Amino acid sequence: MFDDFFIRALVAGLGVAFVTGPLGCFVIWRRLSYFGDTLAHSALLGVTLAYSFEINIAFSVFIISSLIALILIQLQKRTNLPGDALLGLLAHSSLAVGLVVIGFLTFIRFDIMGLLFGDILAVTVDDLLIIWIGGALILLVLKLIWKPLFASTVNYELAEAEGLNPDRAKAIFTILMAGIIAISIKMVGLLLITGMLIIPAAMARNISDSPQKMVVYSIIGGLLSVIIGLFSSLEFNTSSGPSIIAAALFLFILSLLNIKQSIKLKN
Amino acid sequence: MSSNNNILVKLNNAGYQHNNKWLVKGVSLSVEKGKIVTLIGPNGSGKSTTAKIALGIYKKIDGEVEKYTNKVGYVPQKISIDWTLPLRVHDFMLLTENLDDEAINKALSLTGVIHLKDKNLGNLSGGEFQRVLLARAISKKPELLVLDEPVQGVDFTGEIALYELIKKISDELNCGILLISHDLHTVMSATDHVVCLNGHVCCSGSPIDVARNNEYKALFGEQASQILTRYEHKHDHEHSNDGSIKKN
Numbered sequence: 001m002f003d004d005f006f007i008r009a010l011v012a013g014l015g016v017a018f019v020t021g022p023l024g025c026f027v028i029w030r031r032l033s034y035f036g037d038t039l040a041h042s043a044l045l046g047v048t049l050a051y052s053f054e055i056n057i058a059f060s061v062f063i064i065s066s067l068i069a070l071i072l073i074q075l076q077k078r079t080n081l082p083g084d085a086l087l088g089l090l091a092h093s094s095l096a097v098g099l100v101v102i103g104f105l106t107f108i109r110f111d112i113m114g115l116l117f118g119d120i121l122a123v124t125v126d127d128l129l130i131i132w133i134g135g136a137l138i139l140l141v142l143k144l145i146w147k148p149l150f151a152s153t154v155n156y157e158l159a160e161a162e163g164l165n166p167d168r169a170k171a172i173f174t175i176l177m178a179g180i181i182a183i184s185i186k187m188v189g190l191l192l193i194t195g196m197l198i199i200p201a202a203m204a205r206n207i208s209d210s211p212q213k214m215v216v217y218s219i220i221g222g223l224l225s226v227i228i229g230l231f232s233s234l235e236f237n238t239s240s241g242p243s244i245i246a247a248a249l250f251l252f253i254l255s256l257l258n259i260k261q262s263i264k265l266k267n
Numbered sequence: 268m269s270s271n272n273n274i275l276v277k278l279n280n281a282g283y284q285h286n287n288k289w290l291v292k293g294v295s296l297s298v299e300k301g302k303i304v305t306l307i308g309p310n311g312s313g314k315s316t317t318a319k320i321a322l323g324i325y326k327k328i329d330g331e332v333e334k335y336t337n338k339v340g341y342v343p344q345k346i347s348i349d350w351t352l353p354l355r356v357h358d359f360m361l362l363t364e365n366l367d368d369e370a371i372n373k374a375l376s377l378t379g380v381i382h383l384k385d386k387n388l389g390n391l392s393g394g395e396f397q398r399v400l401l402a403r404a405i406s407k408k409p410e411l412l413v414l415d416e417p418v419q420g421v422d423f424t425g426e427i428a429l430y431e432l433i434k435k436i437s438d439e440l441n442c443g444i445l446l447i448s449h450d451l452h453t454v455m456s457a458t459d460h461v462v463c464l465n466g467h468v469c470c471s472g473s474p475i476d477v478a479r480n481n482e483y484k485a486l487f488g489e490q491a492s493q494i495l496t497r498y499e500h501k502h503d504h505e506h507s508n509d510g511s512i513k514k515n
Contacts (some may be wrong), residue, residue, distance in 0.1 A: 157322075
């Protein structure tokens with residue numbers, strides 16, 4: 001009925017959605033949208049290095065993204081520039097450097113559009129393994145650091161005072177962000193990964209009254225976005241990434257109706 | 268001071284500076300099991316800073332902190348909850364500790380806010396939120412309670428009830444309490460040890476000692492001194508209208 005590549009893309013996308021759901025909630029709660037963007041932009045550099053040295057793309061993206069996160073933390077400590085300026089600086093310079101490096105690698109043909117917006121045709125069985133095993137690992141670690149991470153998201157000093165070690169949780173969370181970007185870059189593309197993180201979570205925020213519910217709805221929203229997005233991508237022959245994100249946007253708009261209702265109920 | 272194993276947290280000549288300005292300097296104090304230590308002092312005198320040093324929130328400090336417990340409950344002076352977090356009172360109670368429903372209900376009942384359990388944290392009034400903060404801090408049965416102006420914004424009758432509750436908790440759980448308060452009246456009756464801060468320890472001791480201290484008088488005025496001493500005056504008798512002691 002469907003071609004193998006489509007089944008692979010679907011399995012890959014659903015795997016990604018399971019992980020972006022809960023991570024996306026933290027991205028919203030901790031106001032990290034632009035941080036996610038910066039890591040994603042730096043992924044291009046990771047991809048070019050993967051091609052240059054013939055190493056696994058997910059692995060090399062993970063390393064570069066973690067490195068950029070480290071550099072960001074150092075810059076925050078050592079300069080007086082505001083956080084958003086530093087994020088912009090790193091995002092655009094790593095994207096630019098990535099593109100320049102691509103210019104030098106004339107012996108390889110790059111599918112730039114695929115890198116930026118995702119390419120379902122490119123998903124291999126190996127990628128599926130990376131997504132599902134890597135994704136399961138990310139979720140496991142997130143479950144382990146949930147308490148300190150969540151507590152410090154609500155209030156850092158409370159978490160610190162009551163012995164939860166929020167700094168460690170934050171550092172681990174940064175690594176998890178690099179991880180999700182590494183495993184989802186082929187599916188969604190580096191320009192749209194943050195969309196996959198925040199749009200389903202934003203949709204979930206509109207319809208939930210507790211953190212647990214928001215995580216569950218965010219996962220469901222992500223899964224639906226992948227299914228709707230990929231089928232329409234097949235139907236209309238559009239890129240996978242934008243189709244998935246457009247589907248997520250559609251769900252977000254639907255969730256706005258719920259807000260209107262609940263505001264009416266309150267009044 | 269001889270070391271004893273009742274001590275929960277001890278500050279030795281501790282200080283903290285931020286942007287090359289000392290927020291507080293040379294503070295020595297210790298909180299013991301079952302005792303209430305109160306920090307008083309004008310605005311900006313370093314009360315909250317001292318509490319944060321004791322809690323280990325500030326790490327790059329001068330002097331030393333010895334902390335002998337990890338079971339800590341904290342009510343911060345300022346806390347802002349973000350609307351991006353859908354958080355009910357019930358979720359907030361579970362923030363740092365896994366509690367069963369019974370423990371949650373008990374703590375919320377003690378501070379008089381059990382009816383708010385399923386409400387969104389963002390919809391509470393200042394006083395209600397303060398009661399929830401206190402409930403959360405005591406629900407985990409801490410060994411050390413640090414309360415930074417725990418009754419701010421609470422109505423007058425509630426304030427008295429909450430201070431009584433704090434005293435009761437200190438007895439029941441045998442936990443040490445580091446309390447920061449502006450309200451000299453209500454606090455002093457329960458306090459074991461008072462530390463008066465003004466960027467440094469200006470004086471410390473039992474409430475009566477502090478009240479008689481000249482530096483304290485200079486800082487707070489004669490009237491405040493009278494408030495403190497009044498509580499040292501134990502009423503085991505009644506007065507007649509002319510002030511003489513009534514004979515029973």
